[in-house]
Amino acid sequence: MPLEEKQHYNPLGRLFYRLGRLWINSYVGKLLGIIFKSIGALFSIDRKRFRTEFRQIVMQVFFTGIEALPLIALIAIVLGTLTITQALTVMPKMGFTDFFGNLMVIIIIRELGPVLTAFLIAGRTGSALAAYVGNMRVESEVDALETMGIDPIKYLVMPAMVGGIFALIILSTLFSTIAIVVGFFVAKGLVVVMQSMLEGKLMWDHYLDSILMSLQAMDFVMIVLKPLVFGALITSNACLFGMSVEKDIREVPKSISRSVVYSFITIIIANLILSLAYFVGYIQTISTVI
Amino acid sequence: MESISLRNIKYSIPDWKDSKVILKDINLQLQQSSVLCIGGQSGQGKSTLLRLIAGLLQPDSGQIFFSGIESKLHEHNALNIALVHKVAFVFQNSALISNLKVFDNVALPIRYHHPDLPSNEVTDRVMQILESMMVDEYKDFFPYAISMGAQRRVAIARALALEPRILLMDEPTSGLDAKNRRSLLALIENQRVLRHASILIATHDLRIAQELNGQIIALHKGVLSEPQFYDDFVESPEGYIRDLVYESSENNDIL
Known part of the structure; x- marks a missing residue:
């Protein structure tokens, strides 16, 4: 029994002490711990000392944002093109051409855009961050x-989190924009080439209007909120598993794989919660209007 | 005046079914401006003892004092020890930050703790330390690009950047050739004489104590021996101390 527990608590107190320790030592407790410590570090930042942390943040934004841009752009173009061409093969036959904008907003802007961007960043930047922090632990650099x-937390984790969130908000917005704009023009090219297979007509003005009409005020909140939450989850998972490496180099690859898997799981859960919250809010707004 | 005082320190690590005791009832005093070497076979807990003092590990029980002030268990962490008690640590593997150049490694603690200092003053201060450690020529190199001896000197330079009162060094001479070893010991002696730093060294190289005019204590089965000067230490009737002295002199003969 730990010394402090033995000395200070009665049986009921001991029960709560143990429950508290169980919570603190659980995965969720540790993840929230690292997120809140980073938020605390961000708000207790010394303005004079900000130069050191700012350098780390810029490096993280560069690595997460700028270097990942070509990959993000490629996936966005593919996703945009596929969504538009798939919709073109089905929607005109069913007479749903007017809902084209809704479809793009729901699939690209609300759901797949932020989630796919987060998955790509978790696989690319999150894994690299876990490896970096894990190696720092093995080499006693953190000590x-x-x-x-x-x-x-101030030197490594908080700048990685702030940089990661900032980069993910930009990348996620770019992903949706590229998927919608470039996807449209690639799909239009495909329509010209494959006239016999794709029946619908693609008009830019009509397409853009229907997307803008489908956008709700809450969508603009979600455009920022989802990448913010996902960015925090990716970087905190990477730092948590990187920091959990002890002195054995064989733990580093395990920490990388755990960081990516747990990032994926937490992103999916967070996306579900945020989308449900959006949906409930949307339904309530419609009921009020009706 | 005692720079460090340990009283009845106990430390164990969790084993798969029980806990393994590493240090039992450790008592130690390090006087100001003195050198104390901790000898011992590998795995006896020399590095663990240094890490405990530095606040990287928490003892199970006991008291640790820095210049007569107790470091309470709930405050005994590396950040506090470094900032409040001015203790610096030189790691066995140097532990330089791999993505920072030599200059930035040494400048990091200065920039972090003295944000008001103009950059030209930071540069002057870093260059002065690098020159005193004879590693100024490597200032624009990343740590992986320089030799182990040079890395060790940079690690010491970094440890000295904040002018510590106490310097903890883990195997500072391991892997160094005779020339590098000699110059490193001269640098350590300089710190003791000029800055009145107290220096605690975990080492297999017991000759260090003789060359730095310090004392030696042996750590064996979790217990420390009495501090002795090298000449008395080598005369000890204890079998494990004789083994230590034999191994140490063998290593020195190789050098």
């Missing part, structure tokens, strides 16, 4: 920071 009086 070295502490012995220099430098808090690893």
Whole structure:
């Protein structure tokens, strides 16, 4: 029994103490712990010292945002083109051409855009971050920071989280924009080439109007909120599993794989919660209007 | 005046079914401006003891004092120890930040803790430390691009950047050739004499104590021996101390 528990608590207190320890040592407890510590570090930042942390944030934005852009753009073009061409093969036959904008908003802007971007960043940047932090642990670099009086949460985790979130918001917006705009023109090209197979007509003005008409005010909130939550989850999972590496180099690949898997799982759960919240809010708004 | 004082320190690590005791009832005093070497076979807990003092590990029980002030268990963490008690640590593997150049590694603690310092003053201060460690020529190199001896010097330079009162060094001479070893010991002696730093060294190389005019204590089965100067230490009748001295002199003969 730990010394502090033995000394300070009666049986009921001990039960709560143990429940508390169980919560703190659980995955969710640790994940929330690292997120809240980072938020605390962000708000307790010394303005004079910001230069050191700002450098780390810029490096993270560069690595997460700029270097990942070609990959994000490619996937966005493919997804946009596929969605439009698939819709073209089915919707005109069923007489749903007017709902084209709704379909694009729901699939690209609300759901797949933020989630796919987050998955790509979790696989690319999250894994790299977990490996970086894990190697720093193995090489005692994190210990070295502490012995220099430098808090690893302030120096490593918080800048990675802020940079990751910032980059993900930009990338997610770019993903949706590229999927909708470039996807449209590629699909239009396909319609010209494959006239016999694709029946519908693609008019830019009509397409753009229907998308803009389908957008709700809440969509603009979600465009920022989803990448913000996903970015926090990706970077905190990467740092959590990277930091959990002890002194064995064989733990690093395990931490990378766990970081990616747990990022995927938490992103899916967070997306479900946010989409449900959006849906409930949407239904309530419609009921009020009716 | 005692720079560090340990009283009845116990430390164990969880085993698969029970816990394994690493340190039992450790008592140690390190006087100001002195050198104390901890000898011992591999796996006896020398590095663990240094890590405990640095706040990287928490003892199961006991008290740790820095300059007479107790470091309470709930405050005993590396950040506090470094900032409040001015303790610096030199790791066995140097532990330089791999994505920072040599210059930035040494500048990091200065920039972090003295954000008001103009950049030209930071540069001057870093260059002065690098020159004193004879590694100024590597300032634009990343750590992986320089030799182990140079990395060790940079690690010491970084540890000295905040002018610590206490320097904890884990195997500072391991893997160094005779020339590098000599110059490193001269640098350590400089720190003791010029800055009045207290230096605690975990090492297999017991000659360090003789060359730095310090004392030696042996760590064996979780217990520390009495501190002795090298000449008395080598005369000890204890079998494990004789083994230590034999191994140490063998290593020095190789060098």
